[in-house]
Amino acid sequence: MIYDVAIIGAGASGGSTAYQLSHYNVNAILLEKCCDASFGVSKANSGIVHGGFHHPTTSLKAKLEVESIKKFDALKAELHFPFDRCGILVAAFSEEELDVCRKLFEQGKANGISNLVWCSKEDMLRREPKLNSHVTGGFFAPDGGVIEPYAYVQRLVESASANGVALGFNSKVVKGEFADGVWNLTDEQGSIIQARYVVNAAGLYADKVSEACGAEKFTISPRKGEEYLLDRESPARPNHVVFPVPSKHSKGVLVIPTVGGTTMIGPTADVVEEKTDDYTTAENFSRILKLVEPMVSGISARDVITSFSGLRPVILEQEDFYIAPSEKVANFIQVAGIQSPGLTASPAIGEYVTRLLAEAGLKLEKRTAPRVTLSPAIEARKLAATELAQLHAENPAVTDWVCRCEKISEAEIVEAVRHGHTTLDGVKFYTRSGMGRCQGGFCSARIMRIIARESGIPLEELTKRGGNSYLLAGKLGSLEVKGN
Amino acid sequence: MIEYIKRDVAVIGAGAAGLFAAAETMKGGCSTIVIDREQRAGGILNQCIHNGFGLHCFKEELTGPEFAAKAFELARSADAEFRFGTTVRSIKRNDDGTFTLEMLSRAHGVTLLDCKAVIMAVGCRERNRGNLAVPGRRPAGVWTAGTAQKLLNIEGVIPGKSAVIVGSGDIGLIMARRMSWCGVKVQAVIEIMPRPSGLVRNIAQCLDDFNIPLHLSHQVVNIHGTEHVTGVDAAPLVDGKPDMENIKHFDCDTILFSVGLVPSNELMLPLGVEIDPNTGGAKVDSNGETNVPGIFVAGNALHVHDLVDFVAEEAAETAHAVVRKLNGTAPCPRYAANTRNNLRYVAPLKFASGEKIHFRFRPTITCEKAILTACDAGGNEIKRWTKMFVCPAEMIQIELDAPGSDITFNLEEVK
Structure with a gap:
């Protein structure tokens, strides 16, 4: 079968493009090298819907970011991912910083964000009592918010799939050749996927995919961001996302009240050599603490429950997104260098790429078939006793708690597995199970058992996130025991 | 349909602490229900298949599951009631001082349990x-x-x-x-x-x-x-x-x-239970009661023990206090227990005079020989104990006829 479009990369950009294309009579396939959506760049994201003021008015970043910000409410209503428009505060702690803040504020206005509110020191403290009283002023961006990035991407992909887009996981594209109007993409297993158009949304590896397809040569440099997550009980949790005044290469180290109820501090921004360098370091932990402690009160290293790092895919020569048809090869759209605010801009990225495909000749005809809608995920923790009691009559698993810290029921774990998430991380991203203070200490064994039962995969073959990430070495008794 | 039930005492957790507590509250004439997330009694003991348990409580060396089975038998034969596969989602303190527990289970859906006292025997979690x-x-x-x-x-x-x-x-x-x-x-x-x-x-x-x-x-x-x-x-x-x-x-x-292990306090914090930063568990008095009247804590949820036998003993003592509390005969702990040198914590932090009370400590020093002293508010030594081989890994437990005065405990190495 020859697809109309093959999208490479099931992250925020690829997922959004697939979601957009699922509204048309287009045969599309979404290819992903990992075993699940959002397992690459998108998973280790700060989870922020930005405020539209960080990027210069003329940039593609600003254009797509601003276009997207308003779209999240409708998307949430349709796709049911965790999102809260809690607002963003940019806080200055000196007169010099206040000047930068003012420029940012003006830039936001120029970008078309009309509801930014300039704040005096008192206004800032009234809006956010957790701010350190040394704050000198700043501004409030009411449209900004927090989002669960993996859940968002998973739902985009789920909706695309429910509406006709084919999914090809564990499919790493290593070669692409265009002949007779058709791209022949070869994946690592040797399978050939044929499509008339290719969208290169391969994140960190967009340069490799471009090269493998004979398209433009460019380099994606990973810019690492370390994040540290604080316990739900942390007294530091603010009501808004708190930004410092940004530096040249990053929006700075922030304090984020995550949509899941924890508090996150980070990220750092350091270019690293390797695309697999996801190490966190003690030095960066102290660096982050030093930066956020003067901003928000109540931050304590003792409240850390986990840490991770993500790699932003950056094209160093241009700080902007690179979204354009290839000038070297036909029917090939580059969606590269999608660093921050990539997640925020992703709804408009999907639309923009769809327009570029149409301009390149793809026929777009609205689908007439009624759209398959997604049901909201079960969230037993949010239901009152009476609602739970009612739901229990049809699904007894809703009152069977599995993850005690995040209060996730067996019904939710089962739902995740039935939606194709058969790894421990896949289930975690779909449900939040294992994201709390015990970090899966109590529930991992039971979740593994549920995944095995529901998926038919033997317990010993389960993985953390696909590939070689096996969770177990075998059944008890399978190893040779040597005497002393 | 929500199920409504009413008992005198709710014990949360069917590990060693919960089982020993339930056996004693039942013997004391209080109707008791034991709630546990797992499908069977014993808690973490079930995965501890090595031996070394029970020398103190059962006078024999048992494996974890054996200890659990014996403790379960104690509670069961005292007619304690059990709800397995059940999570307590929240605890509400009512205006009349009773509590309503919202319990969730596959078997019963949602259950609202009214009770007069709650014993938190919820154990600890791993760092x-x-x-x-x-x-x-x-x-x-x-x-x-x-x-x-x-x-x-x-x-x-x-x-x-x-x-x-x-x-x-x-x-x-x-x-x-x-x-x-x-x-x-x-x-x-x-x-x-x-x-x-x-x-x-x-x-x-x-x-x-x-x-x-x-x-x-x-x-x-x-x-x-x-x-x-x-x-x-x-x-x-x-x-x-x-x-x-x-x-x-x-x-x-x-x-x-x-x-390291950290006492589980998730259910206690929303009730306003005060936490001792030195243990990570609740602050309790010699009845095992927290600052919230009617909320009691025992076992690893109070402070992390190294021997299950001490967990059992502590839980049984707390259960006795619960029975007295419900009968209106419990003493009123008004004196403070403090620590001076080389002790990370003491539990309980408040005690009633005229009672035989067990105080439990965690030393911060390691030495071959040490002297533990108890002094009254005037600085007069009430009692001293010689302890051989003291280290942070081993809890110290002493029994004291509690005086009508605050006490300060002090541990010093003997060179």
């Missing part, structure tokens, strides 16, 4: 890699020792073939032996402190007997592996800081963290 912000990568193969123990002993699966254990807590030591027995090569145990944090007998029986090296004063500074763990780096501590010039690398596919 993990994330809590320590250990640097490195996030491959598969990083577990807490307790999770690995559950995988091995309950699920019957082996986490890896070659392991490094971080922290020399008892569970880590027990797991070093357990893993060796099933064919896993245990490369090393890495301990940040200059002394092991587990019991002396466990060092001998679990490490020395299996030639497993213990690296004291070493800190884990990196975890390697893209998809699966491939190794771990540890650096010796020099002046309290890792010496990065002398890193030791260990190849392994599994890392188990045994780096």
